[in-house]
Amino acid sequence: MPCSMRIDVLTLFPEVFEPFFEASIVGRAVRSGLVSIRCVNFRDFAHDKHRSVDDRPFGGGPGMVLMCGPVFDALESVEAKCDGTPLRILLTPQGERLTQATVGDLARRPWLVVLCGHYEGFDERIRLGIGAREISIGDYVLSGGEPAAMALIDAVVRLVPGALGDEGSAADDSFAAGMLEYPQYTRPREFRGMSVPDVLLSGDHDRIAAWRREEAMKRTLERRPDLRRGGGSKGPAEPA
Numbered sequence: 001m002p003c004s005m006r007i008d009v010l011t012l013f014p015e016v017f018e019p020f021f022e023a024s025i026v027g028r029a030v031r032s033g034l035v036s037i038r039c040v041n042f043r044d045f046a047h048d049k050h051r052s053v054d055d056r057p058f059g060g061g062p063g064m065v066l067m068c069g070p071v072f073d074a075l076e077s078v079e080a081k082c083d084g085t086p087l088r089i090l091l092t093p094q095g096e097r098l099t100q101a102t103v104g105d106l107a108r109r110p111w112l113v114v115l116c117g118h119y120e121g122f123d124e125r126i127r128l129g130i131g132a133r134e135i136s137i138g139d140y141v142l143s144g145g146e147p148a149a150m151a152l153i154d155a156v157v158r159l160v161p162g163a164l165g166d167e168g169s170a171a172d173d174s175f176a177a178g179m180l181e182y183p184q185y186t187r188p189r190e191f192r193g194m195s196v197p198d199v200l201l202s203g204d205h206d207r208i209a210a211w212r213r214e215e216a217m218k219r220t221l222e223r224r225p226d227l228r229r230g231g232g233s234k235g236p237a238e239p240a
């Protein structure tokens, strides 16, 4: 099968990605050749014998800042190995918040380069110089961009055509149509006094589809009314 997407991950911790790239839907997409994913370590592009990639912030303050040299060199080395222009993604809590609409857009790109920050973040000249799309996976601070990269890559890869065994299943996902997903049940029919709704056992596909639409709408209005108002990208609505 021809590879439809290439993803390069630039990180200080390539080892944390290994099991992730082998498991589940992402692992299957990689094994079947639909997606090719590679990790590059910023440290391999350090300029000194200590392999330093970070330094203290000018002006003082806590923590360390990722330096320009290793980040620019790593990025340019990755991009020189392949024709074309990738979409560069910088993972940072200061970026636009990731939504299913953005995931859908990223899944159509042939080549993504994902940069994971660490410590107190990137030297500002990295942000200014590389022209990346800056993305956050939510309003909280992670110790590094690696878990954010995994979340983003998982969400993107499952939308690459062929990655899900059942092509229909991504269309039913939560957020796919601005709604949360309907409730799902499997065997047994009865568990600890809780039973599967009769309609799902009826074999009547029109009634089942209508029930699912109604349940999806009910759940969305209860839990995430902001999605119906077109505010999905901004996250849950503030309490009135």
Ligand code: ADE
Pocket (backbone or CB within 6 Å): 091, 092, 093, 117, 135, 136, 137, 138, 139, 140, 141, 142, 143, 144, 145, 148
């Ligand atoms: N790095 C640290 N926190 C992050 C977040 N919330 N989203 C993306 N990258 C991050």
